Amino acid sequence: MSLSTKYLGLDLKSPLIASSSPQNSKISYLRQLEDAGAAAVVLPSLFQEQIESRDEELSSASAKESDNNTATSNYFPASEIAPYGLGSDEYLNLIRLAKENLSIPVIASLNGATESDWVNYARLFQEAGASAIELNNYYVPYDFSMSGRDIEQHFISILSIVRQAVTIPVSVKLLPFMSSLGHYVNELKCKGADGFVLFNRVLQPDIDLLTLRLDNRLLLSSKQEMSLSMLWISLLAQNQKRQFSLAASTGVREVDDIIKYLLVGADVVMMTSVLLRHGPEYLKVLHDGLEKWVSSRGYSNLSELRGLMSKIWMAQEQGGGRKSYIKMLNAFQNAAV
Numbered sequence: 001m002s003l004s005t006k007y008l009g010l011d012l013k014s015p016l017i018a019s020s021s022p023q024n025s026k027i028s029y030l031r032q033l034e035d036a037g038a039a040a041v042v043l044p045s046l047f048q049e050q051i052e053s054r055d056e057e058l059s060s061a062s063a064k065e066s067d068n069n070t071a072t073s074n075y076f077p078a079s080e081i082a083p084y085g086l087g088s089d090e091y092l093n094l095i096r097l098a099k100e101n102l103s104i105p106v107i108a109s110l111n112g113a114t115e116s117d118w119v120n121y122a123r124l125f126q127e128a129g130a131s132a133i134e135l136n137n138y139y140v141p142y143d144f145s146m147s148g149r150d151i152e153q154h155f156i157s158i159l160s161i162v163r164q165a166v167t168i169p170v171s172v173k174l175l176p177f178m179s180s181l182g183h184y185v186n187e188l189k190c191k192g193a194d195g196f197v198l199f200n201r202v203l204q205p206d207i208d209l210l211t212l213r214l215d216n217r218l219l220l221s222s223k224q225e226m227s228l229s230m231l232w233i234s235l236l237a238q239n240q241k242r243q244f245s246l247a248a249s250t251g252v253r254e255v256d257d258i259i260k261y262l263l264v265g266a267d268v269v270m271m272t273s274v275l276l277r278h279g280p281e282y283l284k285v286l287h288d289g290l291e292k293w294v295s296s297r298g299y300s301n302l303s304e305l306r307g308l309m310s311k312i313w314m315a316q317e318q319g320g321g322r323k324s325y326i327k328m329l330n331a332f333q334n335a336a337v
């Protein structure tokens, strides 16, 4: 029995991937992940803001040198926003070191939202040895003058630039809030995206009622967050002409969650919170649990089970998604009385 799979054209020994997280900037931690069974790792993101602040630092240093300019600038010093203490050069070095120290694929993550020079880092990622690039266009559309179409075109254009700059595979980490996600995914595919990660989590601050301030603390994910990713992977996996990979991300806590994601059609399953909670060695528990379940069901490889539930899910949507929805609401009312 084999757990091997393909993701973005890369051959992986299993579908288990450690997604982007602060710990993944340490080589010792990456090694632990590999030893525990990670089939690939995604490095923490290099953010557009890090790249731009570095460029500003360089140009302001040279301006100071030339005319002793004392004007203040409103850029963020790189040290303040580098999420895990890494500047852009150190990030490239991290890619090199990760490649040298690991035998599994290393996916580098490029994170930005507007079209400018940061996109050129895609080429530098490839030169540093990244096996693939995960593009993260984190953005909450607060500008109401932009239509949904404008926003899609904007991100499609960023993807096109990255695609043209590299020959390695490129995946897109998607936000769930697009009006027609399937159509958007098809367009990104046409512009060269090799795969999609569902989903990016959106910062959703709480309010501290004592101080009347926003509480921006990052909470680890909960199992309930899986359902949105499951729904969309299930629908996208039904695409007859699918020539892209699907990575499930968000909410995995135990082996059953991984199985569910595979059953709706995911090629790989990514996780961060569960590894931060239990440590990298927990991957072994998940790996062994998956192996046990697959063989106990008599499957000899993952393609025999992948997407089995996706067809049923799509049939429900096509054959009366609204009916099922109303039925579900009624069932709750009946149970409540």
Ligand SMILES: Cc1cc2nc3c(=O)[nH]c(=O)nc-3n(C[C@H](O)[C@H](O)[C@H](O)COP(=O)(O)O)c2cc1C
Pocket: 019, 020, 021, 022, 043, 044, 045, 083, 109, 111, 136, 173, 199, 200, 201, 218, 219, 220, 221, 222, 249, 250, 251, 252, 270, 271, 272, 273, 274
């Ligand atoms: C502390 C922390 C840091 C993260 N940093 C990044 C990042 O740099 N880039 C990125 O694309 N995702 C980042 N993520 C999101 C994760 O990669 C993942 O998509 C998200 O946590 C959902 O997966 P999970 O439910 O398994 O945690 C981060 C998550 C956490 C908890």
